[in-house]
Amino acid sequence: MNPEEAAAKPNPIEQFELHRLWPFEINGIETSFTNASLFMLLAALGVVALMILATSKKAIVPGRVQAMAEMLYEFVAGMVRQTAGTEGMKFFPFVFTLFSFILIANLIGLVPYTYSVTSQIVVTFAFAAVVISLVVCYGLYRHGFGFLNLFVPHGVPLPVLVVLVPIEIISFLSRPVSLSVRLFANILAGHITLAVFGGFVMMLLGAGVWAALAPVPLLAIVALYALELLVACLQAFVFAVLTCVYLNDAIHPGH
Amino acid sequence: MSMAIISSAFAAEGEQATHETVGAGEAHHEGGFPPFQTENFAPQIFWLVVIFGLLYALMSRIALPRVGGIIENRGAKIASDLGAAREMQSKAQAAAAANDENLRRRREEAQAIGRDAQHKIAAETAKQRTIAESQAAEKIRAADERIASAKAKALANVEQIAEEAAAAIVEKLTGAKVDMSTISENHATSSTAKETLNAF
Structure with missing residues (x-):
């Protein structure tokens, strides 16, 4: 690879850079409005457009977008009811907001030249932290110390418990990490892969005779893009389902 | 702790990448891999809290009760429409049965009227014939005489x-x-x- 080609190679990390569009700070903490904030706002507006604007007619026979809003509602409601029970329905607004926001943010992120909000570990970790603190707070509020039964499986002999309880505790503590890293890493890796393959196309186009091979990574991008669409929906779903599962633990701590 | 390790690993990789990509790598020099740049955390969390909080308020106050209401209304409307349809159907069936009964009765009446008329006509013609015959016989006798x-x-x-x-x-x-x-x-x-x- 000669230096000119290296210079022309696009940088797959560049897409994750934060640009401060409106820099300001509150009490010494930087709270600049960045491109990430812009796309957070767009994702939220997308959810609002779908759930509020499209349902403003309250039609008995729904239009296309209202039908979509209703499908999303019933899908999340069914998911919460199935995994966390009827009592879990009090967290339905939270799970719904979480799922719809992550889903729309992931899908917007797949449009070229946009920003993937969920490719930032701080964002996914913030979500996971909210979920886990909600689980812990509600569990303690609802069951007091009974919540700690979560770490003591039923019907297990005492010698096994000695080993099992630390494992349960470790698995509980690793939940926020796994929850946040799963979403973050999936989105990040997908976008990097797309950018790298895009870079291959550019490099091949600039490599004389080898330009004939340029369509190969391009086709790979098409296939990867389909995969990324799946990942975008699936990861939002996984995040929401796991949230429901953890909330179920808070509601029914006994195994 | 583990994040710091990952972060430094990525930063090292980013560093490597900048060495490879002489021109394009300049943007990374200060912080390394963007998702792990700690100076980016505060603004993102701030706006996430603001935007997600607003979105949660809008969803839980407006959107979800509304959509839930729409779905519930539709269920109620479908149930009541089905009930009304069932009622109408039973009414229609009763009306059809009544109509059939009425038709049968009217047909019987019509048949009875027809029969009566036939009998009356037959009797009338018989009477007329006997009168005519007796008159004719009278005339014949007179003529004979x-x-x-x-x-x-x-x-x-x-x-x-x-x-x-x-x-x-x-x-x-x-x-x-x-x-x-x-x-x-x-x-x-x-x-x-x-x-x-x-x-x-």
Whole structure:
């Protein structure tokens, strides 16, 4: 690879850079409005457009977008009811907001030249932290110390418990990490892969005779893009389902 | 702790990448891999809290009750419409049964009326026929009587003419006047004369 080609190679990390569009700070903490904030706002507006604007007619026979809003509602409601029970329905607004926001943010992120909000570990970790603190707070509020039964499986002999309880505790503590890293890493890796393959196309186009091979990574991008669409929906779903599962633990701590 | 390790690993990789990509890598020099640049955390969390909080408020206050209401309304509407449809159907079935019953009764009535009319007409024609027949018989009898009397009268006239003719013949032949009564007596006894007349 000669230096000119290296210079022309696009940088797959560049897409994750934060640009401060409106820099300001509150009490010494930087709270600049960045491109990430812009796309957070767009994702939220997308959810609002779908759930509020499209349902403003309250039609008995729904239009296309209202039908979509209703499908999303019933899908999340069914998911919460199935995994966390009827009592879990009090967290339905939270799970719904979480799922719809992550889903729309992931899908917007797949449009070229946009920003993937969920490719930032701080964002996914913030979500996971909210979920886990909600689980812990509600569990303690609802069951007091009974919540700690979560770490003591039923019907297990005492010698096994000695080993099992630390494992349960470790698995509980690793939940926020796994929850946040799963979403973050999936989105990040997908976008990097797309950018790298895009870079291959550019490099091949600039490599004389080898330009004939340029369509190969391009086709790979098409296939990867389909995969990324799946990942975008699936990861939002996984995040929401796991949230429901953890909330179920808070509601029914006994195994 | 582990994040710091990952972060530094990525930063090292980013560093490597900048060495490779001489021109394009300049943007990374200060912080390394963007998702792990700690100076980016505060603004993102701030805006995430603001935006997600607003979105949660909008969803839980407006959107979800509304959509839930729409779905519930639709369920209620469908149930009530189905109930109404079922009611209408049973009503229609009852009406159809009533109509069938009515039709059957009317048909029977019509048949009875037809039968009655037929009987009446038959009786009327029979009566008319007997009247007409008796009138005709009367007329025939009267005519017969007229014919018989005419015949008798004609016969009587013929006998008188024959008697006068006989008297005239006798006078011409004998020159003597013949009494009419004797001729008529003779005539009455004469079988040949009677036969001759009958031949008329």
